[in-house]
Amino acid sequence: MGVEWRCRRITWSGGEPGLRWEGGKVSPLVYGRPLAFRAVGVRRCPGARGNPCPLAAAVPGRATGGMCAECARLDRAHSVAADTVADDPQPYRVYLAWFGPGMTKVGITAEARGGARLLEQGAVAFSWLGRGPLMAARRTEEVLRQALGVPDRVAYERKRAARHPLPPAADRAREVEELYRRAREVGGWTETLEPLEFAPHDHAGAFRLDGLPPLAGTVTELTDGGTVAGRLLAAAGPDLHLLAPDGRCLALDTRLMGGWALRRAGEEDGFSVPVTAVAAAASDPDAQGELF
Template sequence: MSAGPWCTGWYDLDGAGRRPCPGRRPAVGSRQCADCALRDQFRFVHHGHTGGYVPAALEPVLAAPHLLYLATFADGFTKVGTAAEHRRTGRIDEQGAVLASYVAATTDGRVVREAEDLVTAELDVPQHRRRAAKVAALARPAERARVRTRHAETVQQVSALLARAGLGPGLMPLDEPWTPPSDMGVLAGMPPQGSWVEYPSDLRSGGHGLLVEACAGSAVLARTRPGPDAGRYLVDLGRLTGARIVPGDVDSPETEVQEPLF
């Protein structure tokens, strides 16, 4: 494996979708090289509702129907986010949440982002969470009832705020729970604390053989060898972003892991 990080390419708004980096260059700063970052006009989407520059190719994206959602993770942390209608389920599926609800819909992507900013400003619900924290939440979850209560209370507070705010045009309230995909398996059940141990080896070096049983966002629950007595680990596949992987018949390193007692 060549760990990089290498450029992951850019998003072409003219219909081609994700394009690979033409020069297969190292990433600079985040996930892109400098050239691909300049090509990627999608980066302007987060500022289009505040009067920022919007390229012509991005206008149809902002004008398309969108949804406002709340996603709650296994430790009770809740974030607010937006999803284009055509990404209605996929956007939340990739978050790694255990509970989520759509709380509003709009025909205008600018309006939904205004609503998102309002929720953050008035209710202190953040719009971002680090990937590593999402994975860690699955390894160290909060008590199930507290997570459910936290999510329900936030949904209620956001719905009341949007009703008072009168945002428009076309902002419609929703009370629609998200259905976890079947691939989440047991990870959708908010396991008791200490159920899953984080994978102890560095994915970005050496060889790793993983038998995947369930997925939640960038996290997978996997065994390093077959058999019902084999330990299961939470593995953050997001650490492989920008890495070059060589498939092969390999085994994971032998590691003794002390499972958490509390």
């Protein structure tokens, strides 16, 4: 019997992607290298906020959250994004993020995290807009969403499709700069936040997105005995873009891996987990080292 590792999630450290496992071990994800594993058994809730799930509850294969209801509530209760934390004394930053042509958003992140939040979201390009206390940053985020007509989230299906192919870096920066200019013209927020100068940041290199082949499909879930085998072409946010043995470029949302016990597989085992064609996915508007 092969060694099993129970997956937690993807992590971005120092601008490099890796997979975090139960117990804290991280396996680097190396572009151009084979990735091959088999899911086994039952997918179990990995717990929340560093605490194991007390029930080791089974969770559905298609759930990107990968947590049982109780652990999901615990995780949400301590989330800045959920608007449940109001007294955090550390400074926050407001950012403008670009995911693809016409796909931009305004968001906030703790200043101490640097650009990690943007890597986790799969933002191809971004710029900081301002910095200050949490509540001032949150108010600015909401004011700008309304004034600029940008959403509070961009569906992952749209983000994935926009990476194949990307417009030139200059065009990406230009769109972010235009959003920055419009944001600075919105009155009031500079009274409570310190504005930051426009400075474009681009993650296409860190994600290895340039030159990706057309996206043929996305993994919908892992299954007991199902295998993933291919060469890692790119990673962006939670997504891995793989070149499957049959030549298709397929996307795997690593949030679907959380809670599964994984065993090493070989490339000859093929790609046998369920995959949805890109056209079908696009129609939805909302829509450890031993393994590698």
